[in-house]
Amino acid sequence: MSNPRHLFSSEYTKGSVTSSEEAPTLQTGGFVKVPILTAEQQAANIPRIDTTRYGTGKPRRIIIRGRISGG
Amino acid sequence: VANINVKKKRLKRISQGDIFRNVECIEYVAEKRGTIEVSKIEFPFVVVLTQDCDLEQDGRYKNNPAAKPPSNDDKKLFSVLVAPLYNAEHVFLGEHLADLGLKMASINKSKTEGKTLMQNERPRYHFLDFPTDIPVVASVTDFKHYFSVSVAYLEKIRPKNFVCRLSELYREDLSQRFAAYLARIGLPDISVPHK
Numbered sequence: 068m069s070n071p072r073h074l075f076s077s078e079y080t081k082g083s084v085t086s087s088e089e090a091p092t093l094q095t096g097g098f099v100k101v102p103i104l105t106a107e108q109q110a111a112n113i114p115r116i117d118t119t120r121y122g123t124g125k126p127r128r129i130i131i132r133g134r135i136s137g138g
Numbered sequence: 139v140a141n142i143n144v145k146k147k148r149l150k151r152i153s154q155g156d157i158f159r160n161v162e163c164i165e166y167v168a169e170k171r172g173t174i175e176v177s178k179i180e181f182p183f184v185v186v187l188t189q190d191c192d193l194e195q196d197g198r199y200k201n202n203p204a205a206k207p208p209s210n211d212d213k214k215l216f217s218v219l220v221a222p223l224y225n226a227e228h229v230f231l232g233e234h235l236a237d238l239g240l241k242m243a244s245i246n247k248s249k250t251e252g253k254t255l256m257q258n259e260r261p262r263y264h265f266l267d268f269p270t271d272i273p274v275v276a277s278v279t280d281f282k283h284y285f286s287v288s289v290a291y292l293e294k295i296r297p298k299n300f301v302c303r304l305s306e307l308y309r310e311d312l313s314q315r316f317a318a319y320l321a322r323i324g325l326p327d328i329s330v331p332h333k
Contacts, residue, residue: 124182125228125237128165131176135169 140269143305151197152218152292154190155309157274157301159183161220161292163285179238183223183301184287185266185279187316188215190309196289217286221316223266223277226256234278261319264312272302279312281319 148156161184165177186193192215199213228234230252232244245252255278256265264279304312 125225125234126179126181126222127237129162129178129180131178133174135172135174 139267141265141267142269142308144268144272144302144308145305146272146302148296148300148303150201152186152188152193152289152296153303154186154188154193154313155304156186157183157223157303158186158220158292158295158299159301160299161287161295163287181222182225183274183277184220185223185304185312187219187221187284187313189313193218215289217288218292219284219286221279221281221284223274223279226265226267226276226278229263229278229280258311258315261315261322264315266304268302274301281316284316 144157159182161181162178163181165179166175167177168175192213195213196215199208199211202208224234226247228236229242230245230247232242235242245255247253247256251260254260255263256267258265262281264281265276266279267276268274303309
């Protein structure tokens with residue numbers, strides 16, 4: 068029987084990952100720079116997301132597909 | 139303003155009130171004609187809800203310092219119950235699950251619905267505002283979204299993904315409110331006639 072650890076490595080199907088997986092910069096738990104709110108936005112009382120601390124990320128779905136090799 | 143105390147140092151075992159980041163929930167694993175598909179949701183933060191005495195006994199069962207192995211496997215746990223923590227600002231906007239394609243109800247934090255949530259008077263939610271030295275924004279636990287992860291998986295990611303753990307009393311507060319939420323009894327709406 069093949070080693071399950073190799074299940075997704077060599078046979079990994081490219082392009083089968085959801086778009087959320089490919090989000091370019093936002094990384095959960097990371098620090099990100101965001102534009103400073105304009106005076107108009109602040110006046111509109113738009114909730115400010117604190118990006119200087121952890122917790123700015125949202126749950127995301129990740130789909131992985133791979134071919135079973137060996138037997 | 140912080141409404142909880144936390145400890146930064148983790149125990150030698152998983153503990154109730156532990157907060158971990160980047161925890162995966164397996165939605166499904168499917169196999170079709172030799173291709174296997176795994177769908178999982180990665181939650182930025184979760185808090186452990188499993189009873190601490192169970193976790194303590196499981197930890198002792200696995201990490202018994204004595205050479206003598208346990209006489210049986212009675213204390214073994216297979217999974218740990220956790221609930222996600224969502225960024226409170228995202229919750230108020232109803233956008234905390236936007237990346238999953240879900241639109242949740244918005245909650246006006248300046249009105250009663252938001253104020254009662256932040257005072258932990260809404261059974262479904264638990265509001266956690268962390269001390270300033272903890273790098274986690276104010277968060278909301280949604281008890282409705284609890285799920286389980288395998289003990290082995292959580293043990294594996296624990297050294298790297300541990301954030302902090304709720305101090306006593308705050309941990310018990312969370313646990314008691316979750317238990318009360320889970321034990322609620324849904325009553326039928328008797329004003330609506332049955333068909």
